[in-house]
Amino acid sequence: MQLESLADGEIIGDGRADYTRQTQRYDLELNGQPFALLDVPGIEGKEGLVLSEIERAVQTAHAVFYVTNQPAPPQTGDAQRQGTLEKIKQHLGAQTEVWTIFNKKITNPKQSLTGRPLISDDENNSLAGLNEKMREQLGKHYQEVFPLTALPAFLASTDHFVPGSQNAKRRSKVLSDFSSDQLLEKSGVRAFLQLLGGPLIGNGKTKIIRANFNKANEALNHTQETLSGIQQTLTALSKKLGQEELSAKSQLNSSFLALKKRLESCSETLIDDFASKVRTLVYARIEDDISNDDFKNELGSQLKSQQRRLSKLLPKALNVEVGKFQSAAEDILARFEKHAQELTMSYAKLGSTRLNEHFDLKIKIDNGVNVAGLLGGLLGIAAAPFTGGASLWVAGAAVVSVLVSIGKAVWSAFSSDYKKSQQREATEKNLRTATEQLRAALRDNLKIAISDMHNTIAQLDLALEAPAKQAAAQVQTLARCTHRLKNLSRQIETAGNL
Structure with a gap:
């Protein structure tokens, strides 16, 4: 043994x-x-x-x-x-x-x-x-x-x-x-x-040296291939995020255009209501067979009173419409963010390798833009030009005396019915002048408000662009890295005679 x-x-x-x-x-x-x-x-x-x-x-x-x-x-x-x-x-x-x-x-x-x-x-x-x-x-x-x-x-x-x-x-x-x-x-x-x-x-020593060069170069090539794979994944992600961005922007723009129409329609409705109330109240007093002086006072009083009422109702009504837009915009942005996160998670899994298993693909919609604050701030923007009070509309009441005085000398020579018809005609003329001035003021002030809201929408658009831009920036960073790795690999191949 x-x-x-x-x-x-x-x-x-x-x-x-x-x-x-x-x-x-x-x-x-x-x-x-x-x-x-x-x-x-x-x-x-x-x-x-x-x-x-x-x-x-x-x-x-x-x-x-x-x-x-x-x-x-x-x-x-x-x-x-x-x-x-x-x-x-x-x-x-x-x-x-x-x-x-x-x-x-x-x-x-x-x-x-x-x-x-x-x-x-x-x-x-x-x-x-x-x-x-x-x-x-x-x-x-x-x-x-x-x-x-x-x-x-x-x-x-x-x-x-x-x-x-x-x-x-x-x-x-x-x-x-x-x-x-x-x-x-x-x-x-x-x-x-x-x-x-x-x-x-x-030639063992030569082989060992060459083998070490080859080992280093293979490690570089593996890293380069891995980064290229991640780069392709991020490129596809950036494209998908860009498509989501365009869709969200389109929805936001459509919702904003609808808001503009609703603001204009709401304002027109309130102005029509203003004219209707003045007409109803003044016509009721005309039926009492009031004098021209009393008519003048009544018309001026009702114009001012309804203007004050309008100045209170208009900001509230506009903010109701803006609130609807705010809710719709929040839904659009929330859906976009959800889709962006789902896409990011999906592509992170697709690009997962041993090298990038901790690669951070989290992409935030805000990117420094306070989305919630911007949407909340819209509530004050639309109404801001109209919160100056009745002084905005005082020009409308100032024309009453001119319009009434034209017929004042002859009114006393006619019957009571004719006087009433003249008073009603004067009411309509004053209302046309007042509503024209109100609509002109409304257009000017809405233009200011819409312009300010446009600035907010522009900032929201920037927030929507952020995810695709972040992904694209990472793609560029990876492209620079892989280019440098290729150069280093060529240097190793030359030095090691590979």
């Missing part, structure tokens, strides 16, 4: 896929060049048992040998299970080059190695397909396939076997047919040692 533990060949598996569970390091030297060989668990077994061992070893290696006894490409996987190729690709580091070793299984060296090449034409064709498939999947990482047969070379190169053991009997038999040098040559192992001592480890 003690001899068995000291015999060569312990590293050789027994055929089970998971024979090797832990990475074993062997420090070796070839042509004066030291190197380390890592015996890694097999990738085609129950990978979950040895995943961390494989990752740890492969991530530190500069070359990986994929050893197979089949002259065919590794299997690819499907949606349910990873294939060997996907596993190899998954574990590679940025610096790793991959070689395939086709370890041809030979149990009778005399029969297989006498008078014929190690690899048959059919096997050569299959290995060409393996090379093509590996290069297709692994890209620049993949190098070449190297065929050999390891068991005959192992038997020829060592005699540290337990006497009478299976390996000792195999060695004796194989050396009866070939010399050790012949077996090392025919098995392909000598050529493999030349490959190992030349291209693989002969």
Whole structure:
């Protein structure tokens, strides 16, 4: 038992896929060049048992040998299970080059190695397909396939076997047919040692430096690709937010145009009501057969009284209409903000990667604009020009004396009915003059109010533009970053001769 533990060949598996569970390091030297060989668990077994061992070893290696006894490409996987190729690709580091070793299984060296090449034409064709498939999947990482047969070379190169053991009997038999040098040559192992001592480890320092450049460049490229993905996501988000912005602006503008019409209509209604009340009250007094002086006083009094009433009703009525607009605008802005937030969350998920899992895509509608304060302030804007009191309309009553005095000299010569008709005519003339002045004042003051409200709507438009602008600004920032990363990558490629 003690001899068995000291015999060569312990590293050789027994055929089970998971024979090797832990990475074993062997420090070796070839042509004066030291190197380390890592015996890694097999990738085609129950990978979950040895995943961390494989990752740890492969991530530190500069070359990986994929050893197979089949002259065919590794299997690819499907949606349910990873294939060997996907596993190899998954574990590679940025610096790793991959070689395939086709370890041809030979149990009778005399029969297989006498008078014929190690690899048959059919096997050569299959290995060409393996090379093509590996290069297709692994890209620049993949190098070449190297065929050999390891068991005959192992038997020829060592005699540290337990006497009478299976390996000792195999060695004796194989050396009866070939010399050790012949077996090392025919098995392909000598050529493999030349490959190992030349291209693989002969320029080790250069390879390590180049590998580090390659590793840094791959990290840059990965970051650049990730940022480009985020940039595309944000570009699409900015476009969608812009569409939402235009829709909200259109709704807000339509609602504001409706407000303007309602303000004008409301004011006209109140002015008509003003004229109707003056007419009703003055006509009632005319029917009492009042004198012209009493009529003049009554008309002037009613004009002033109804103007004062109008000056109180008008701001209240206008604010009712503005309140309706405020409510509609709040709904429009709330829907926009909700849609903007939903879009932002949706695109944040679409662009989620390990790099940007904490990437802040929160976009606020206000962006420094106090939306609630602006909408609340509208209530005072519309009524502000009309809160100066009855002095706004005093010009309307001042014309009464002029209109009445024209017929004053002749009224006494006619009948009471004629006097009443003249008084009613004077009432209508005064009302036309008063309402014309009121409407002119109304138009001027509404123009001032609408202009001030336009300023508020403009600020609301800015608030609606903010999300798309924020997304667009982030796109520009990412574009600058990816451009700088590309430049840095080119510098690394030049410096590392990649």
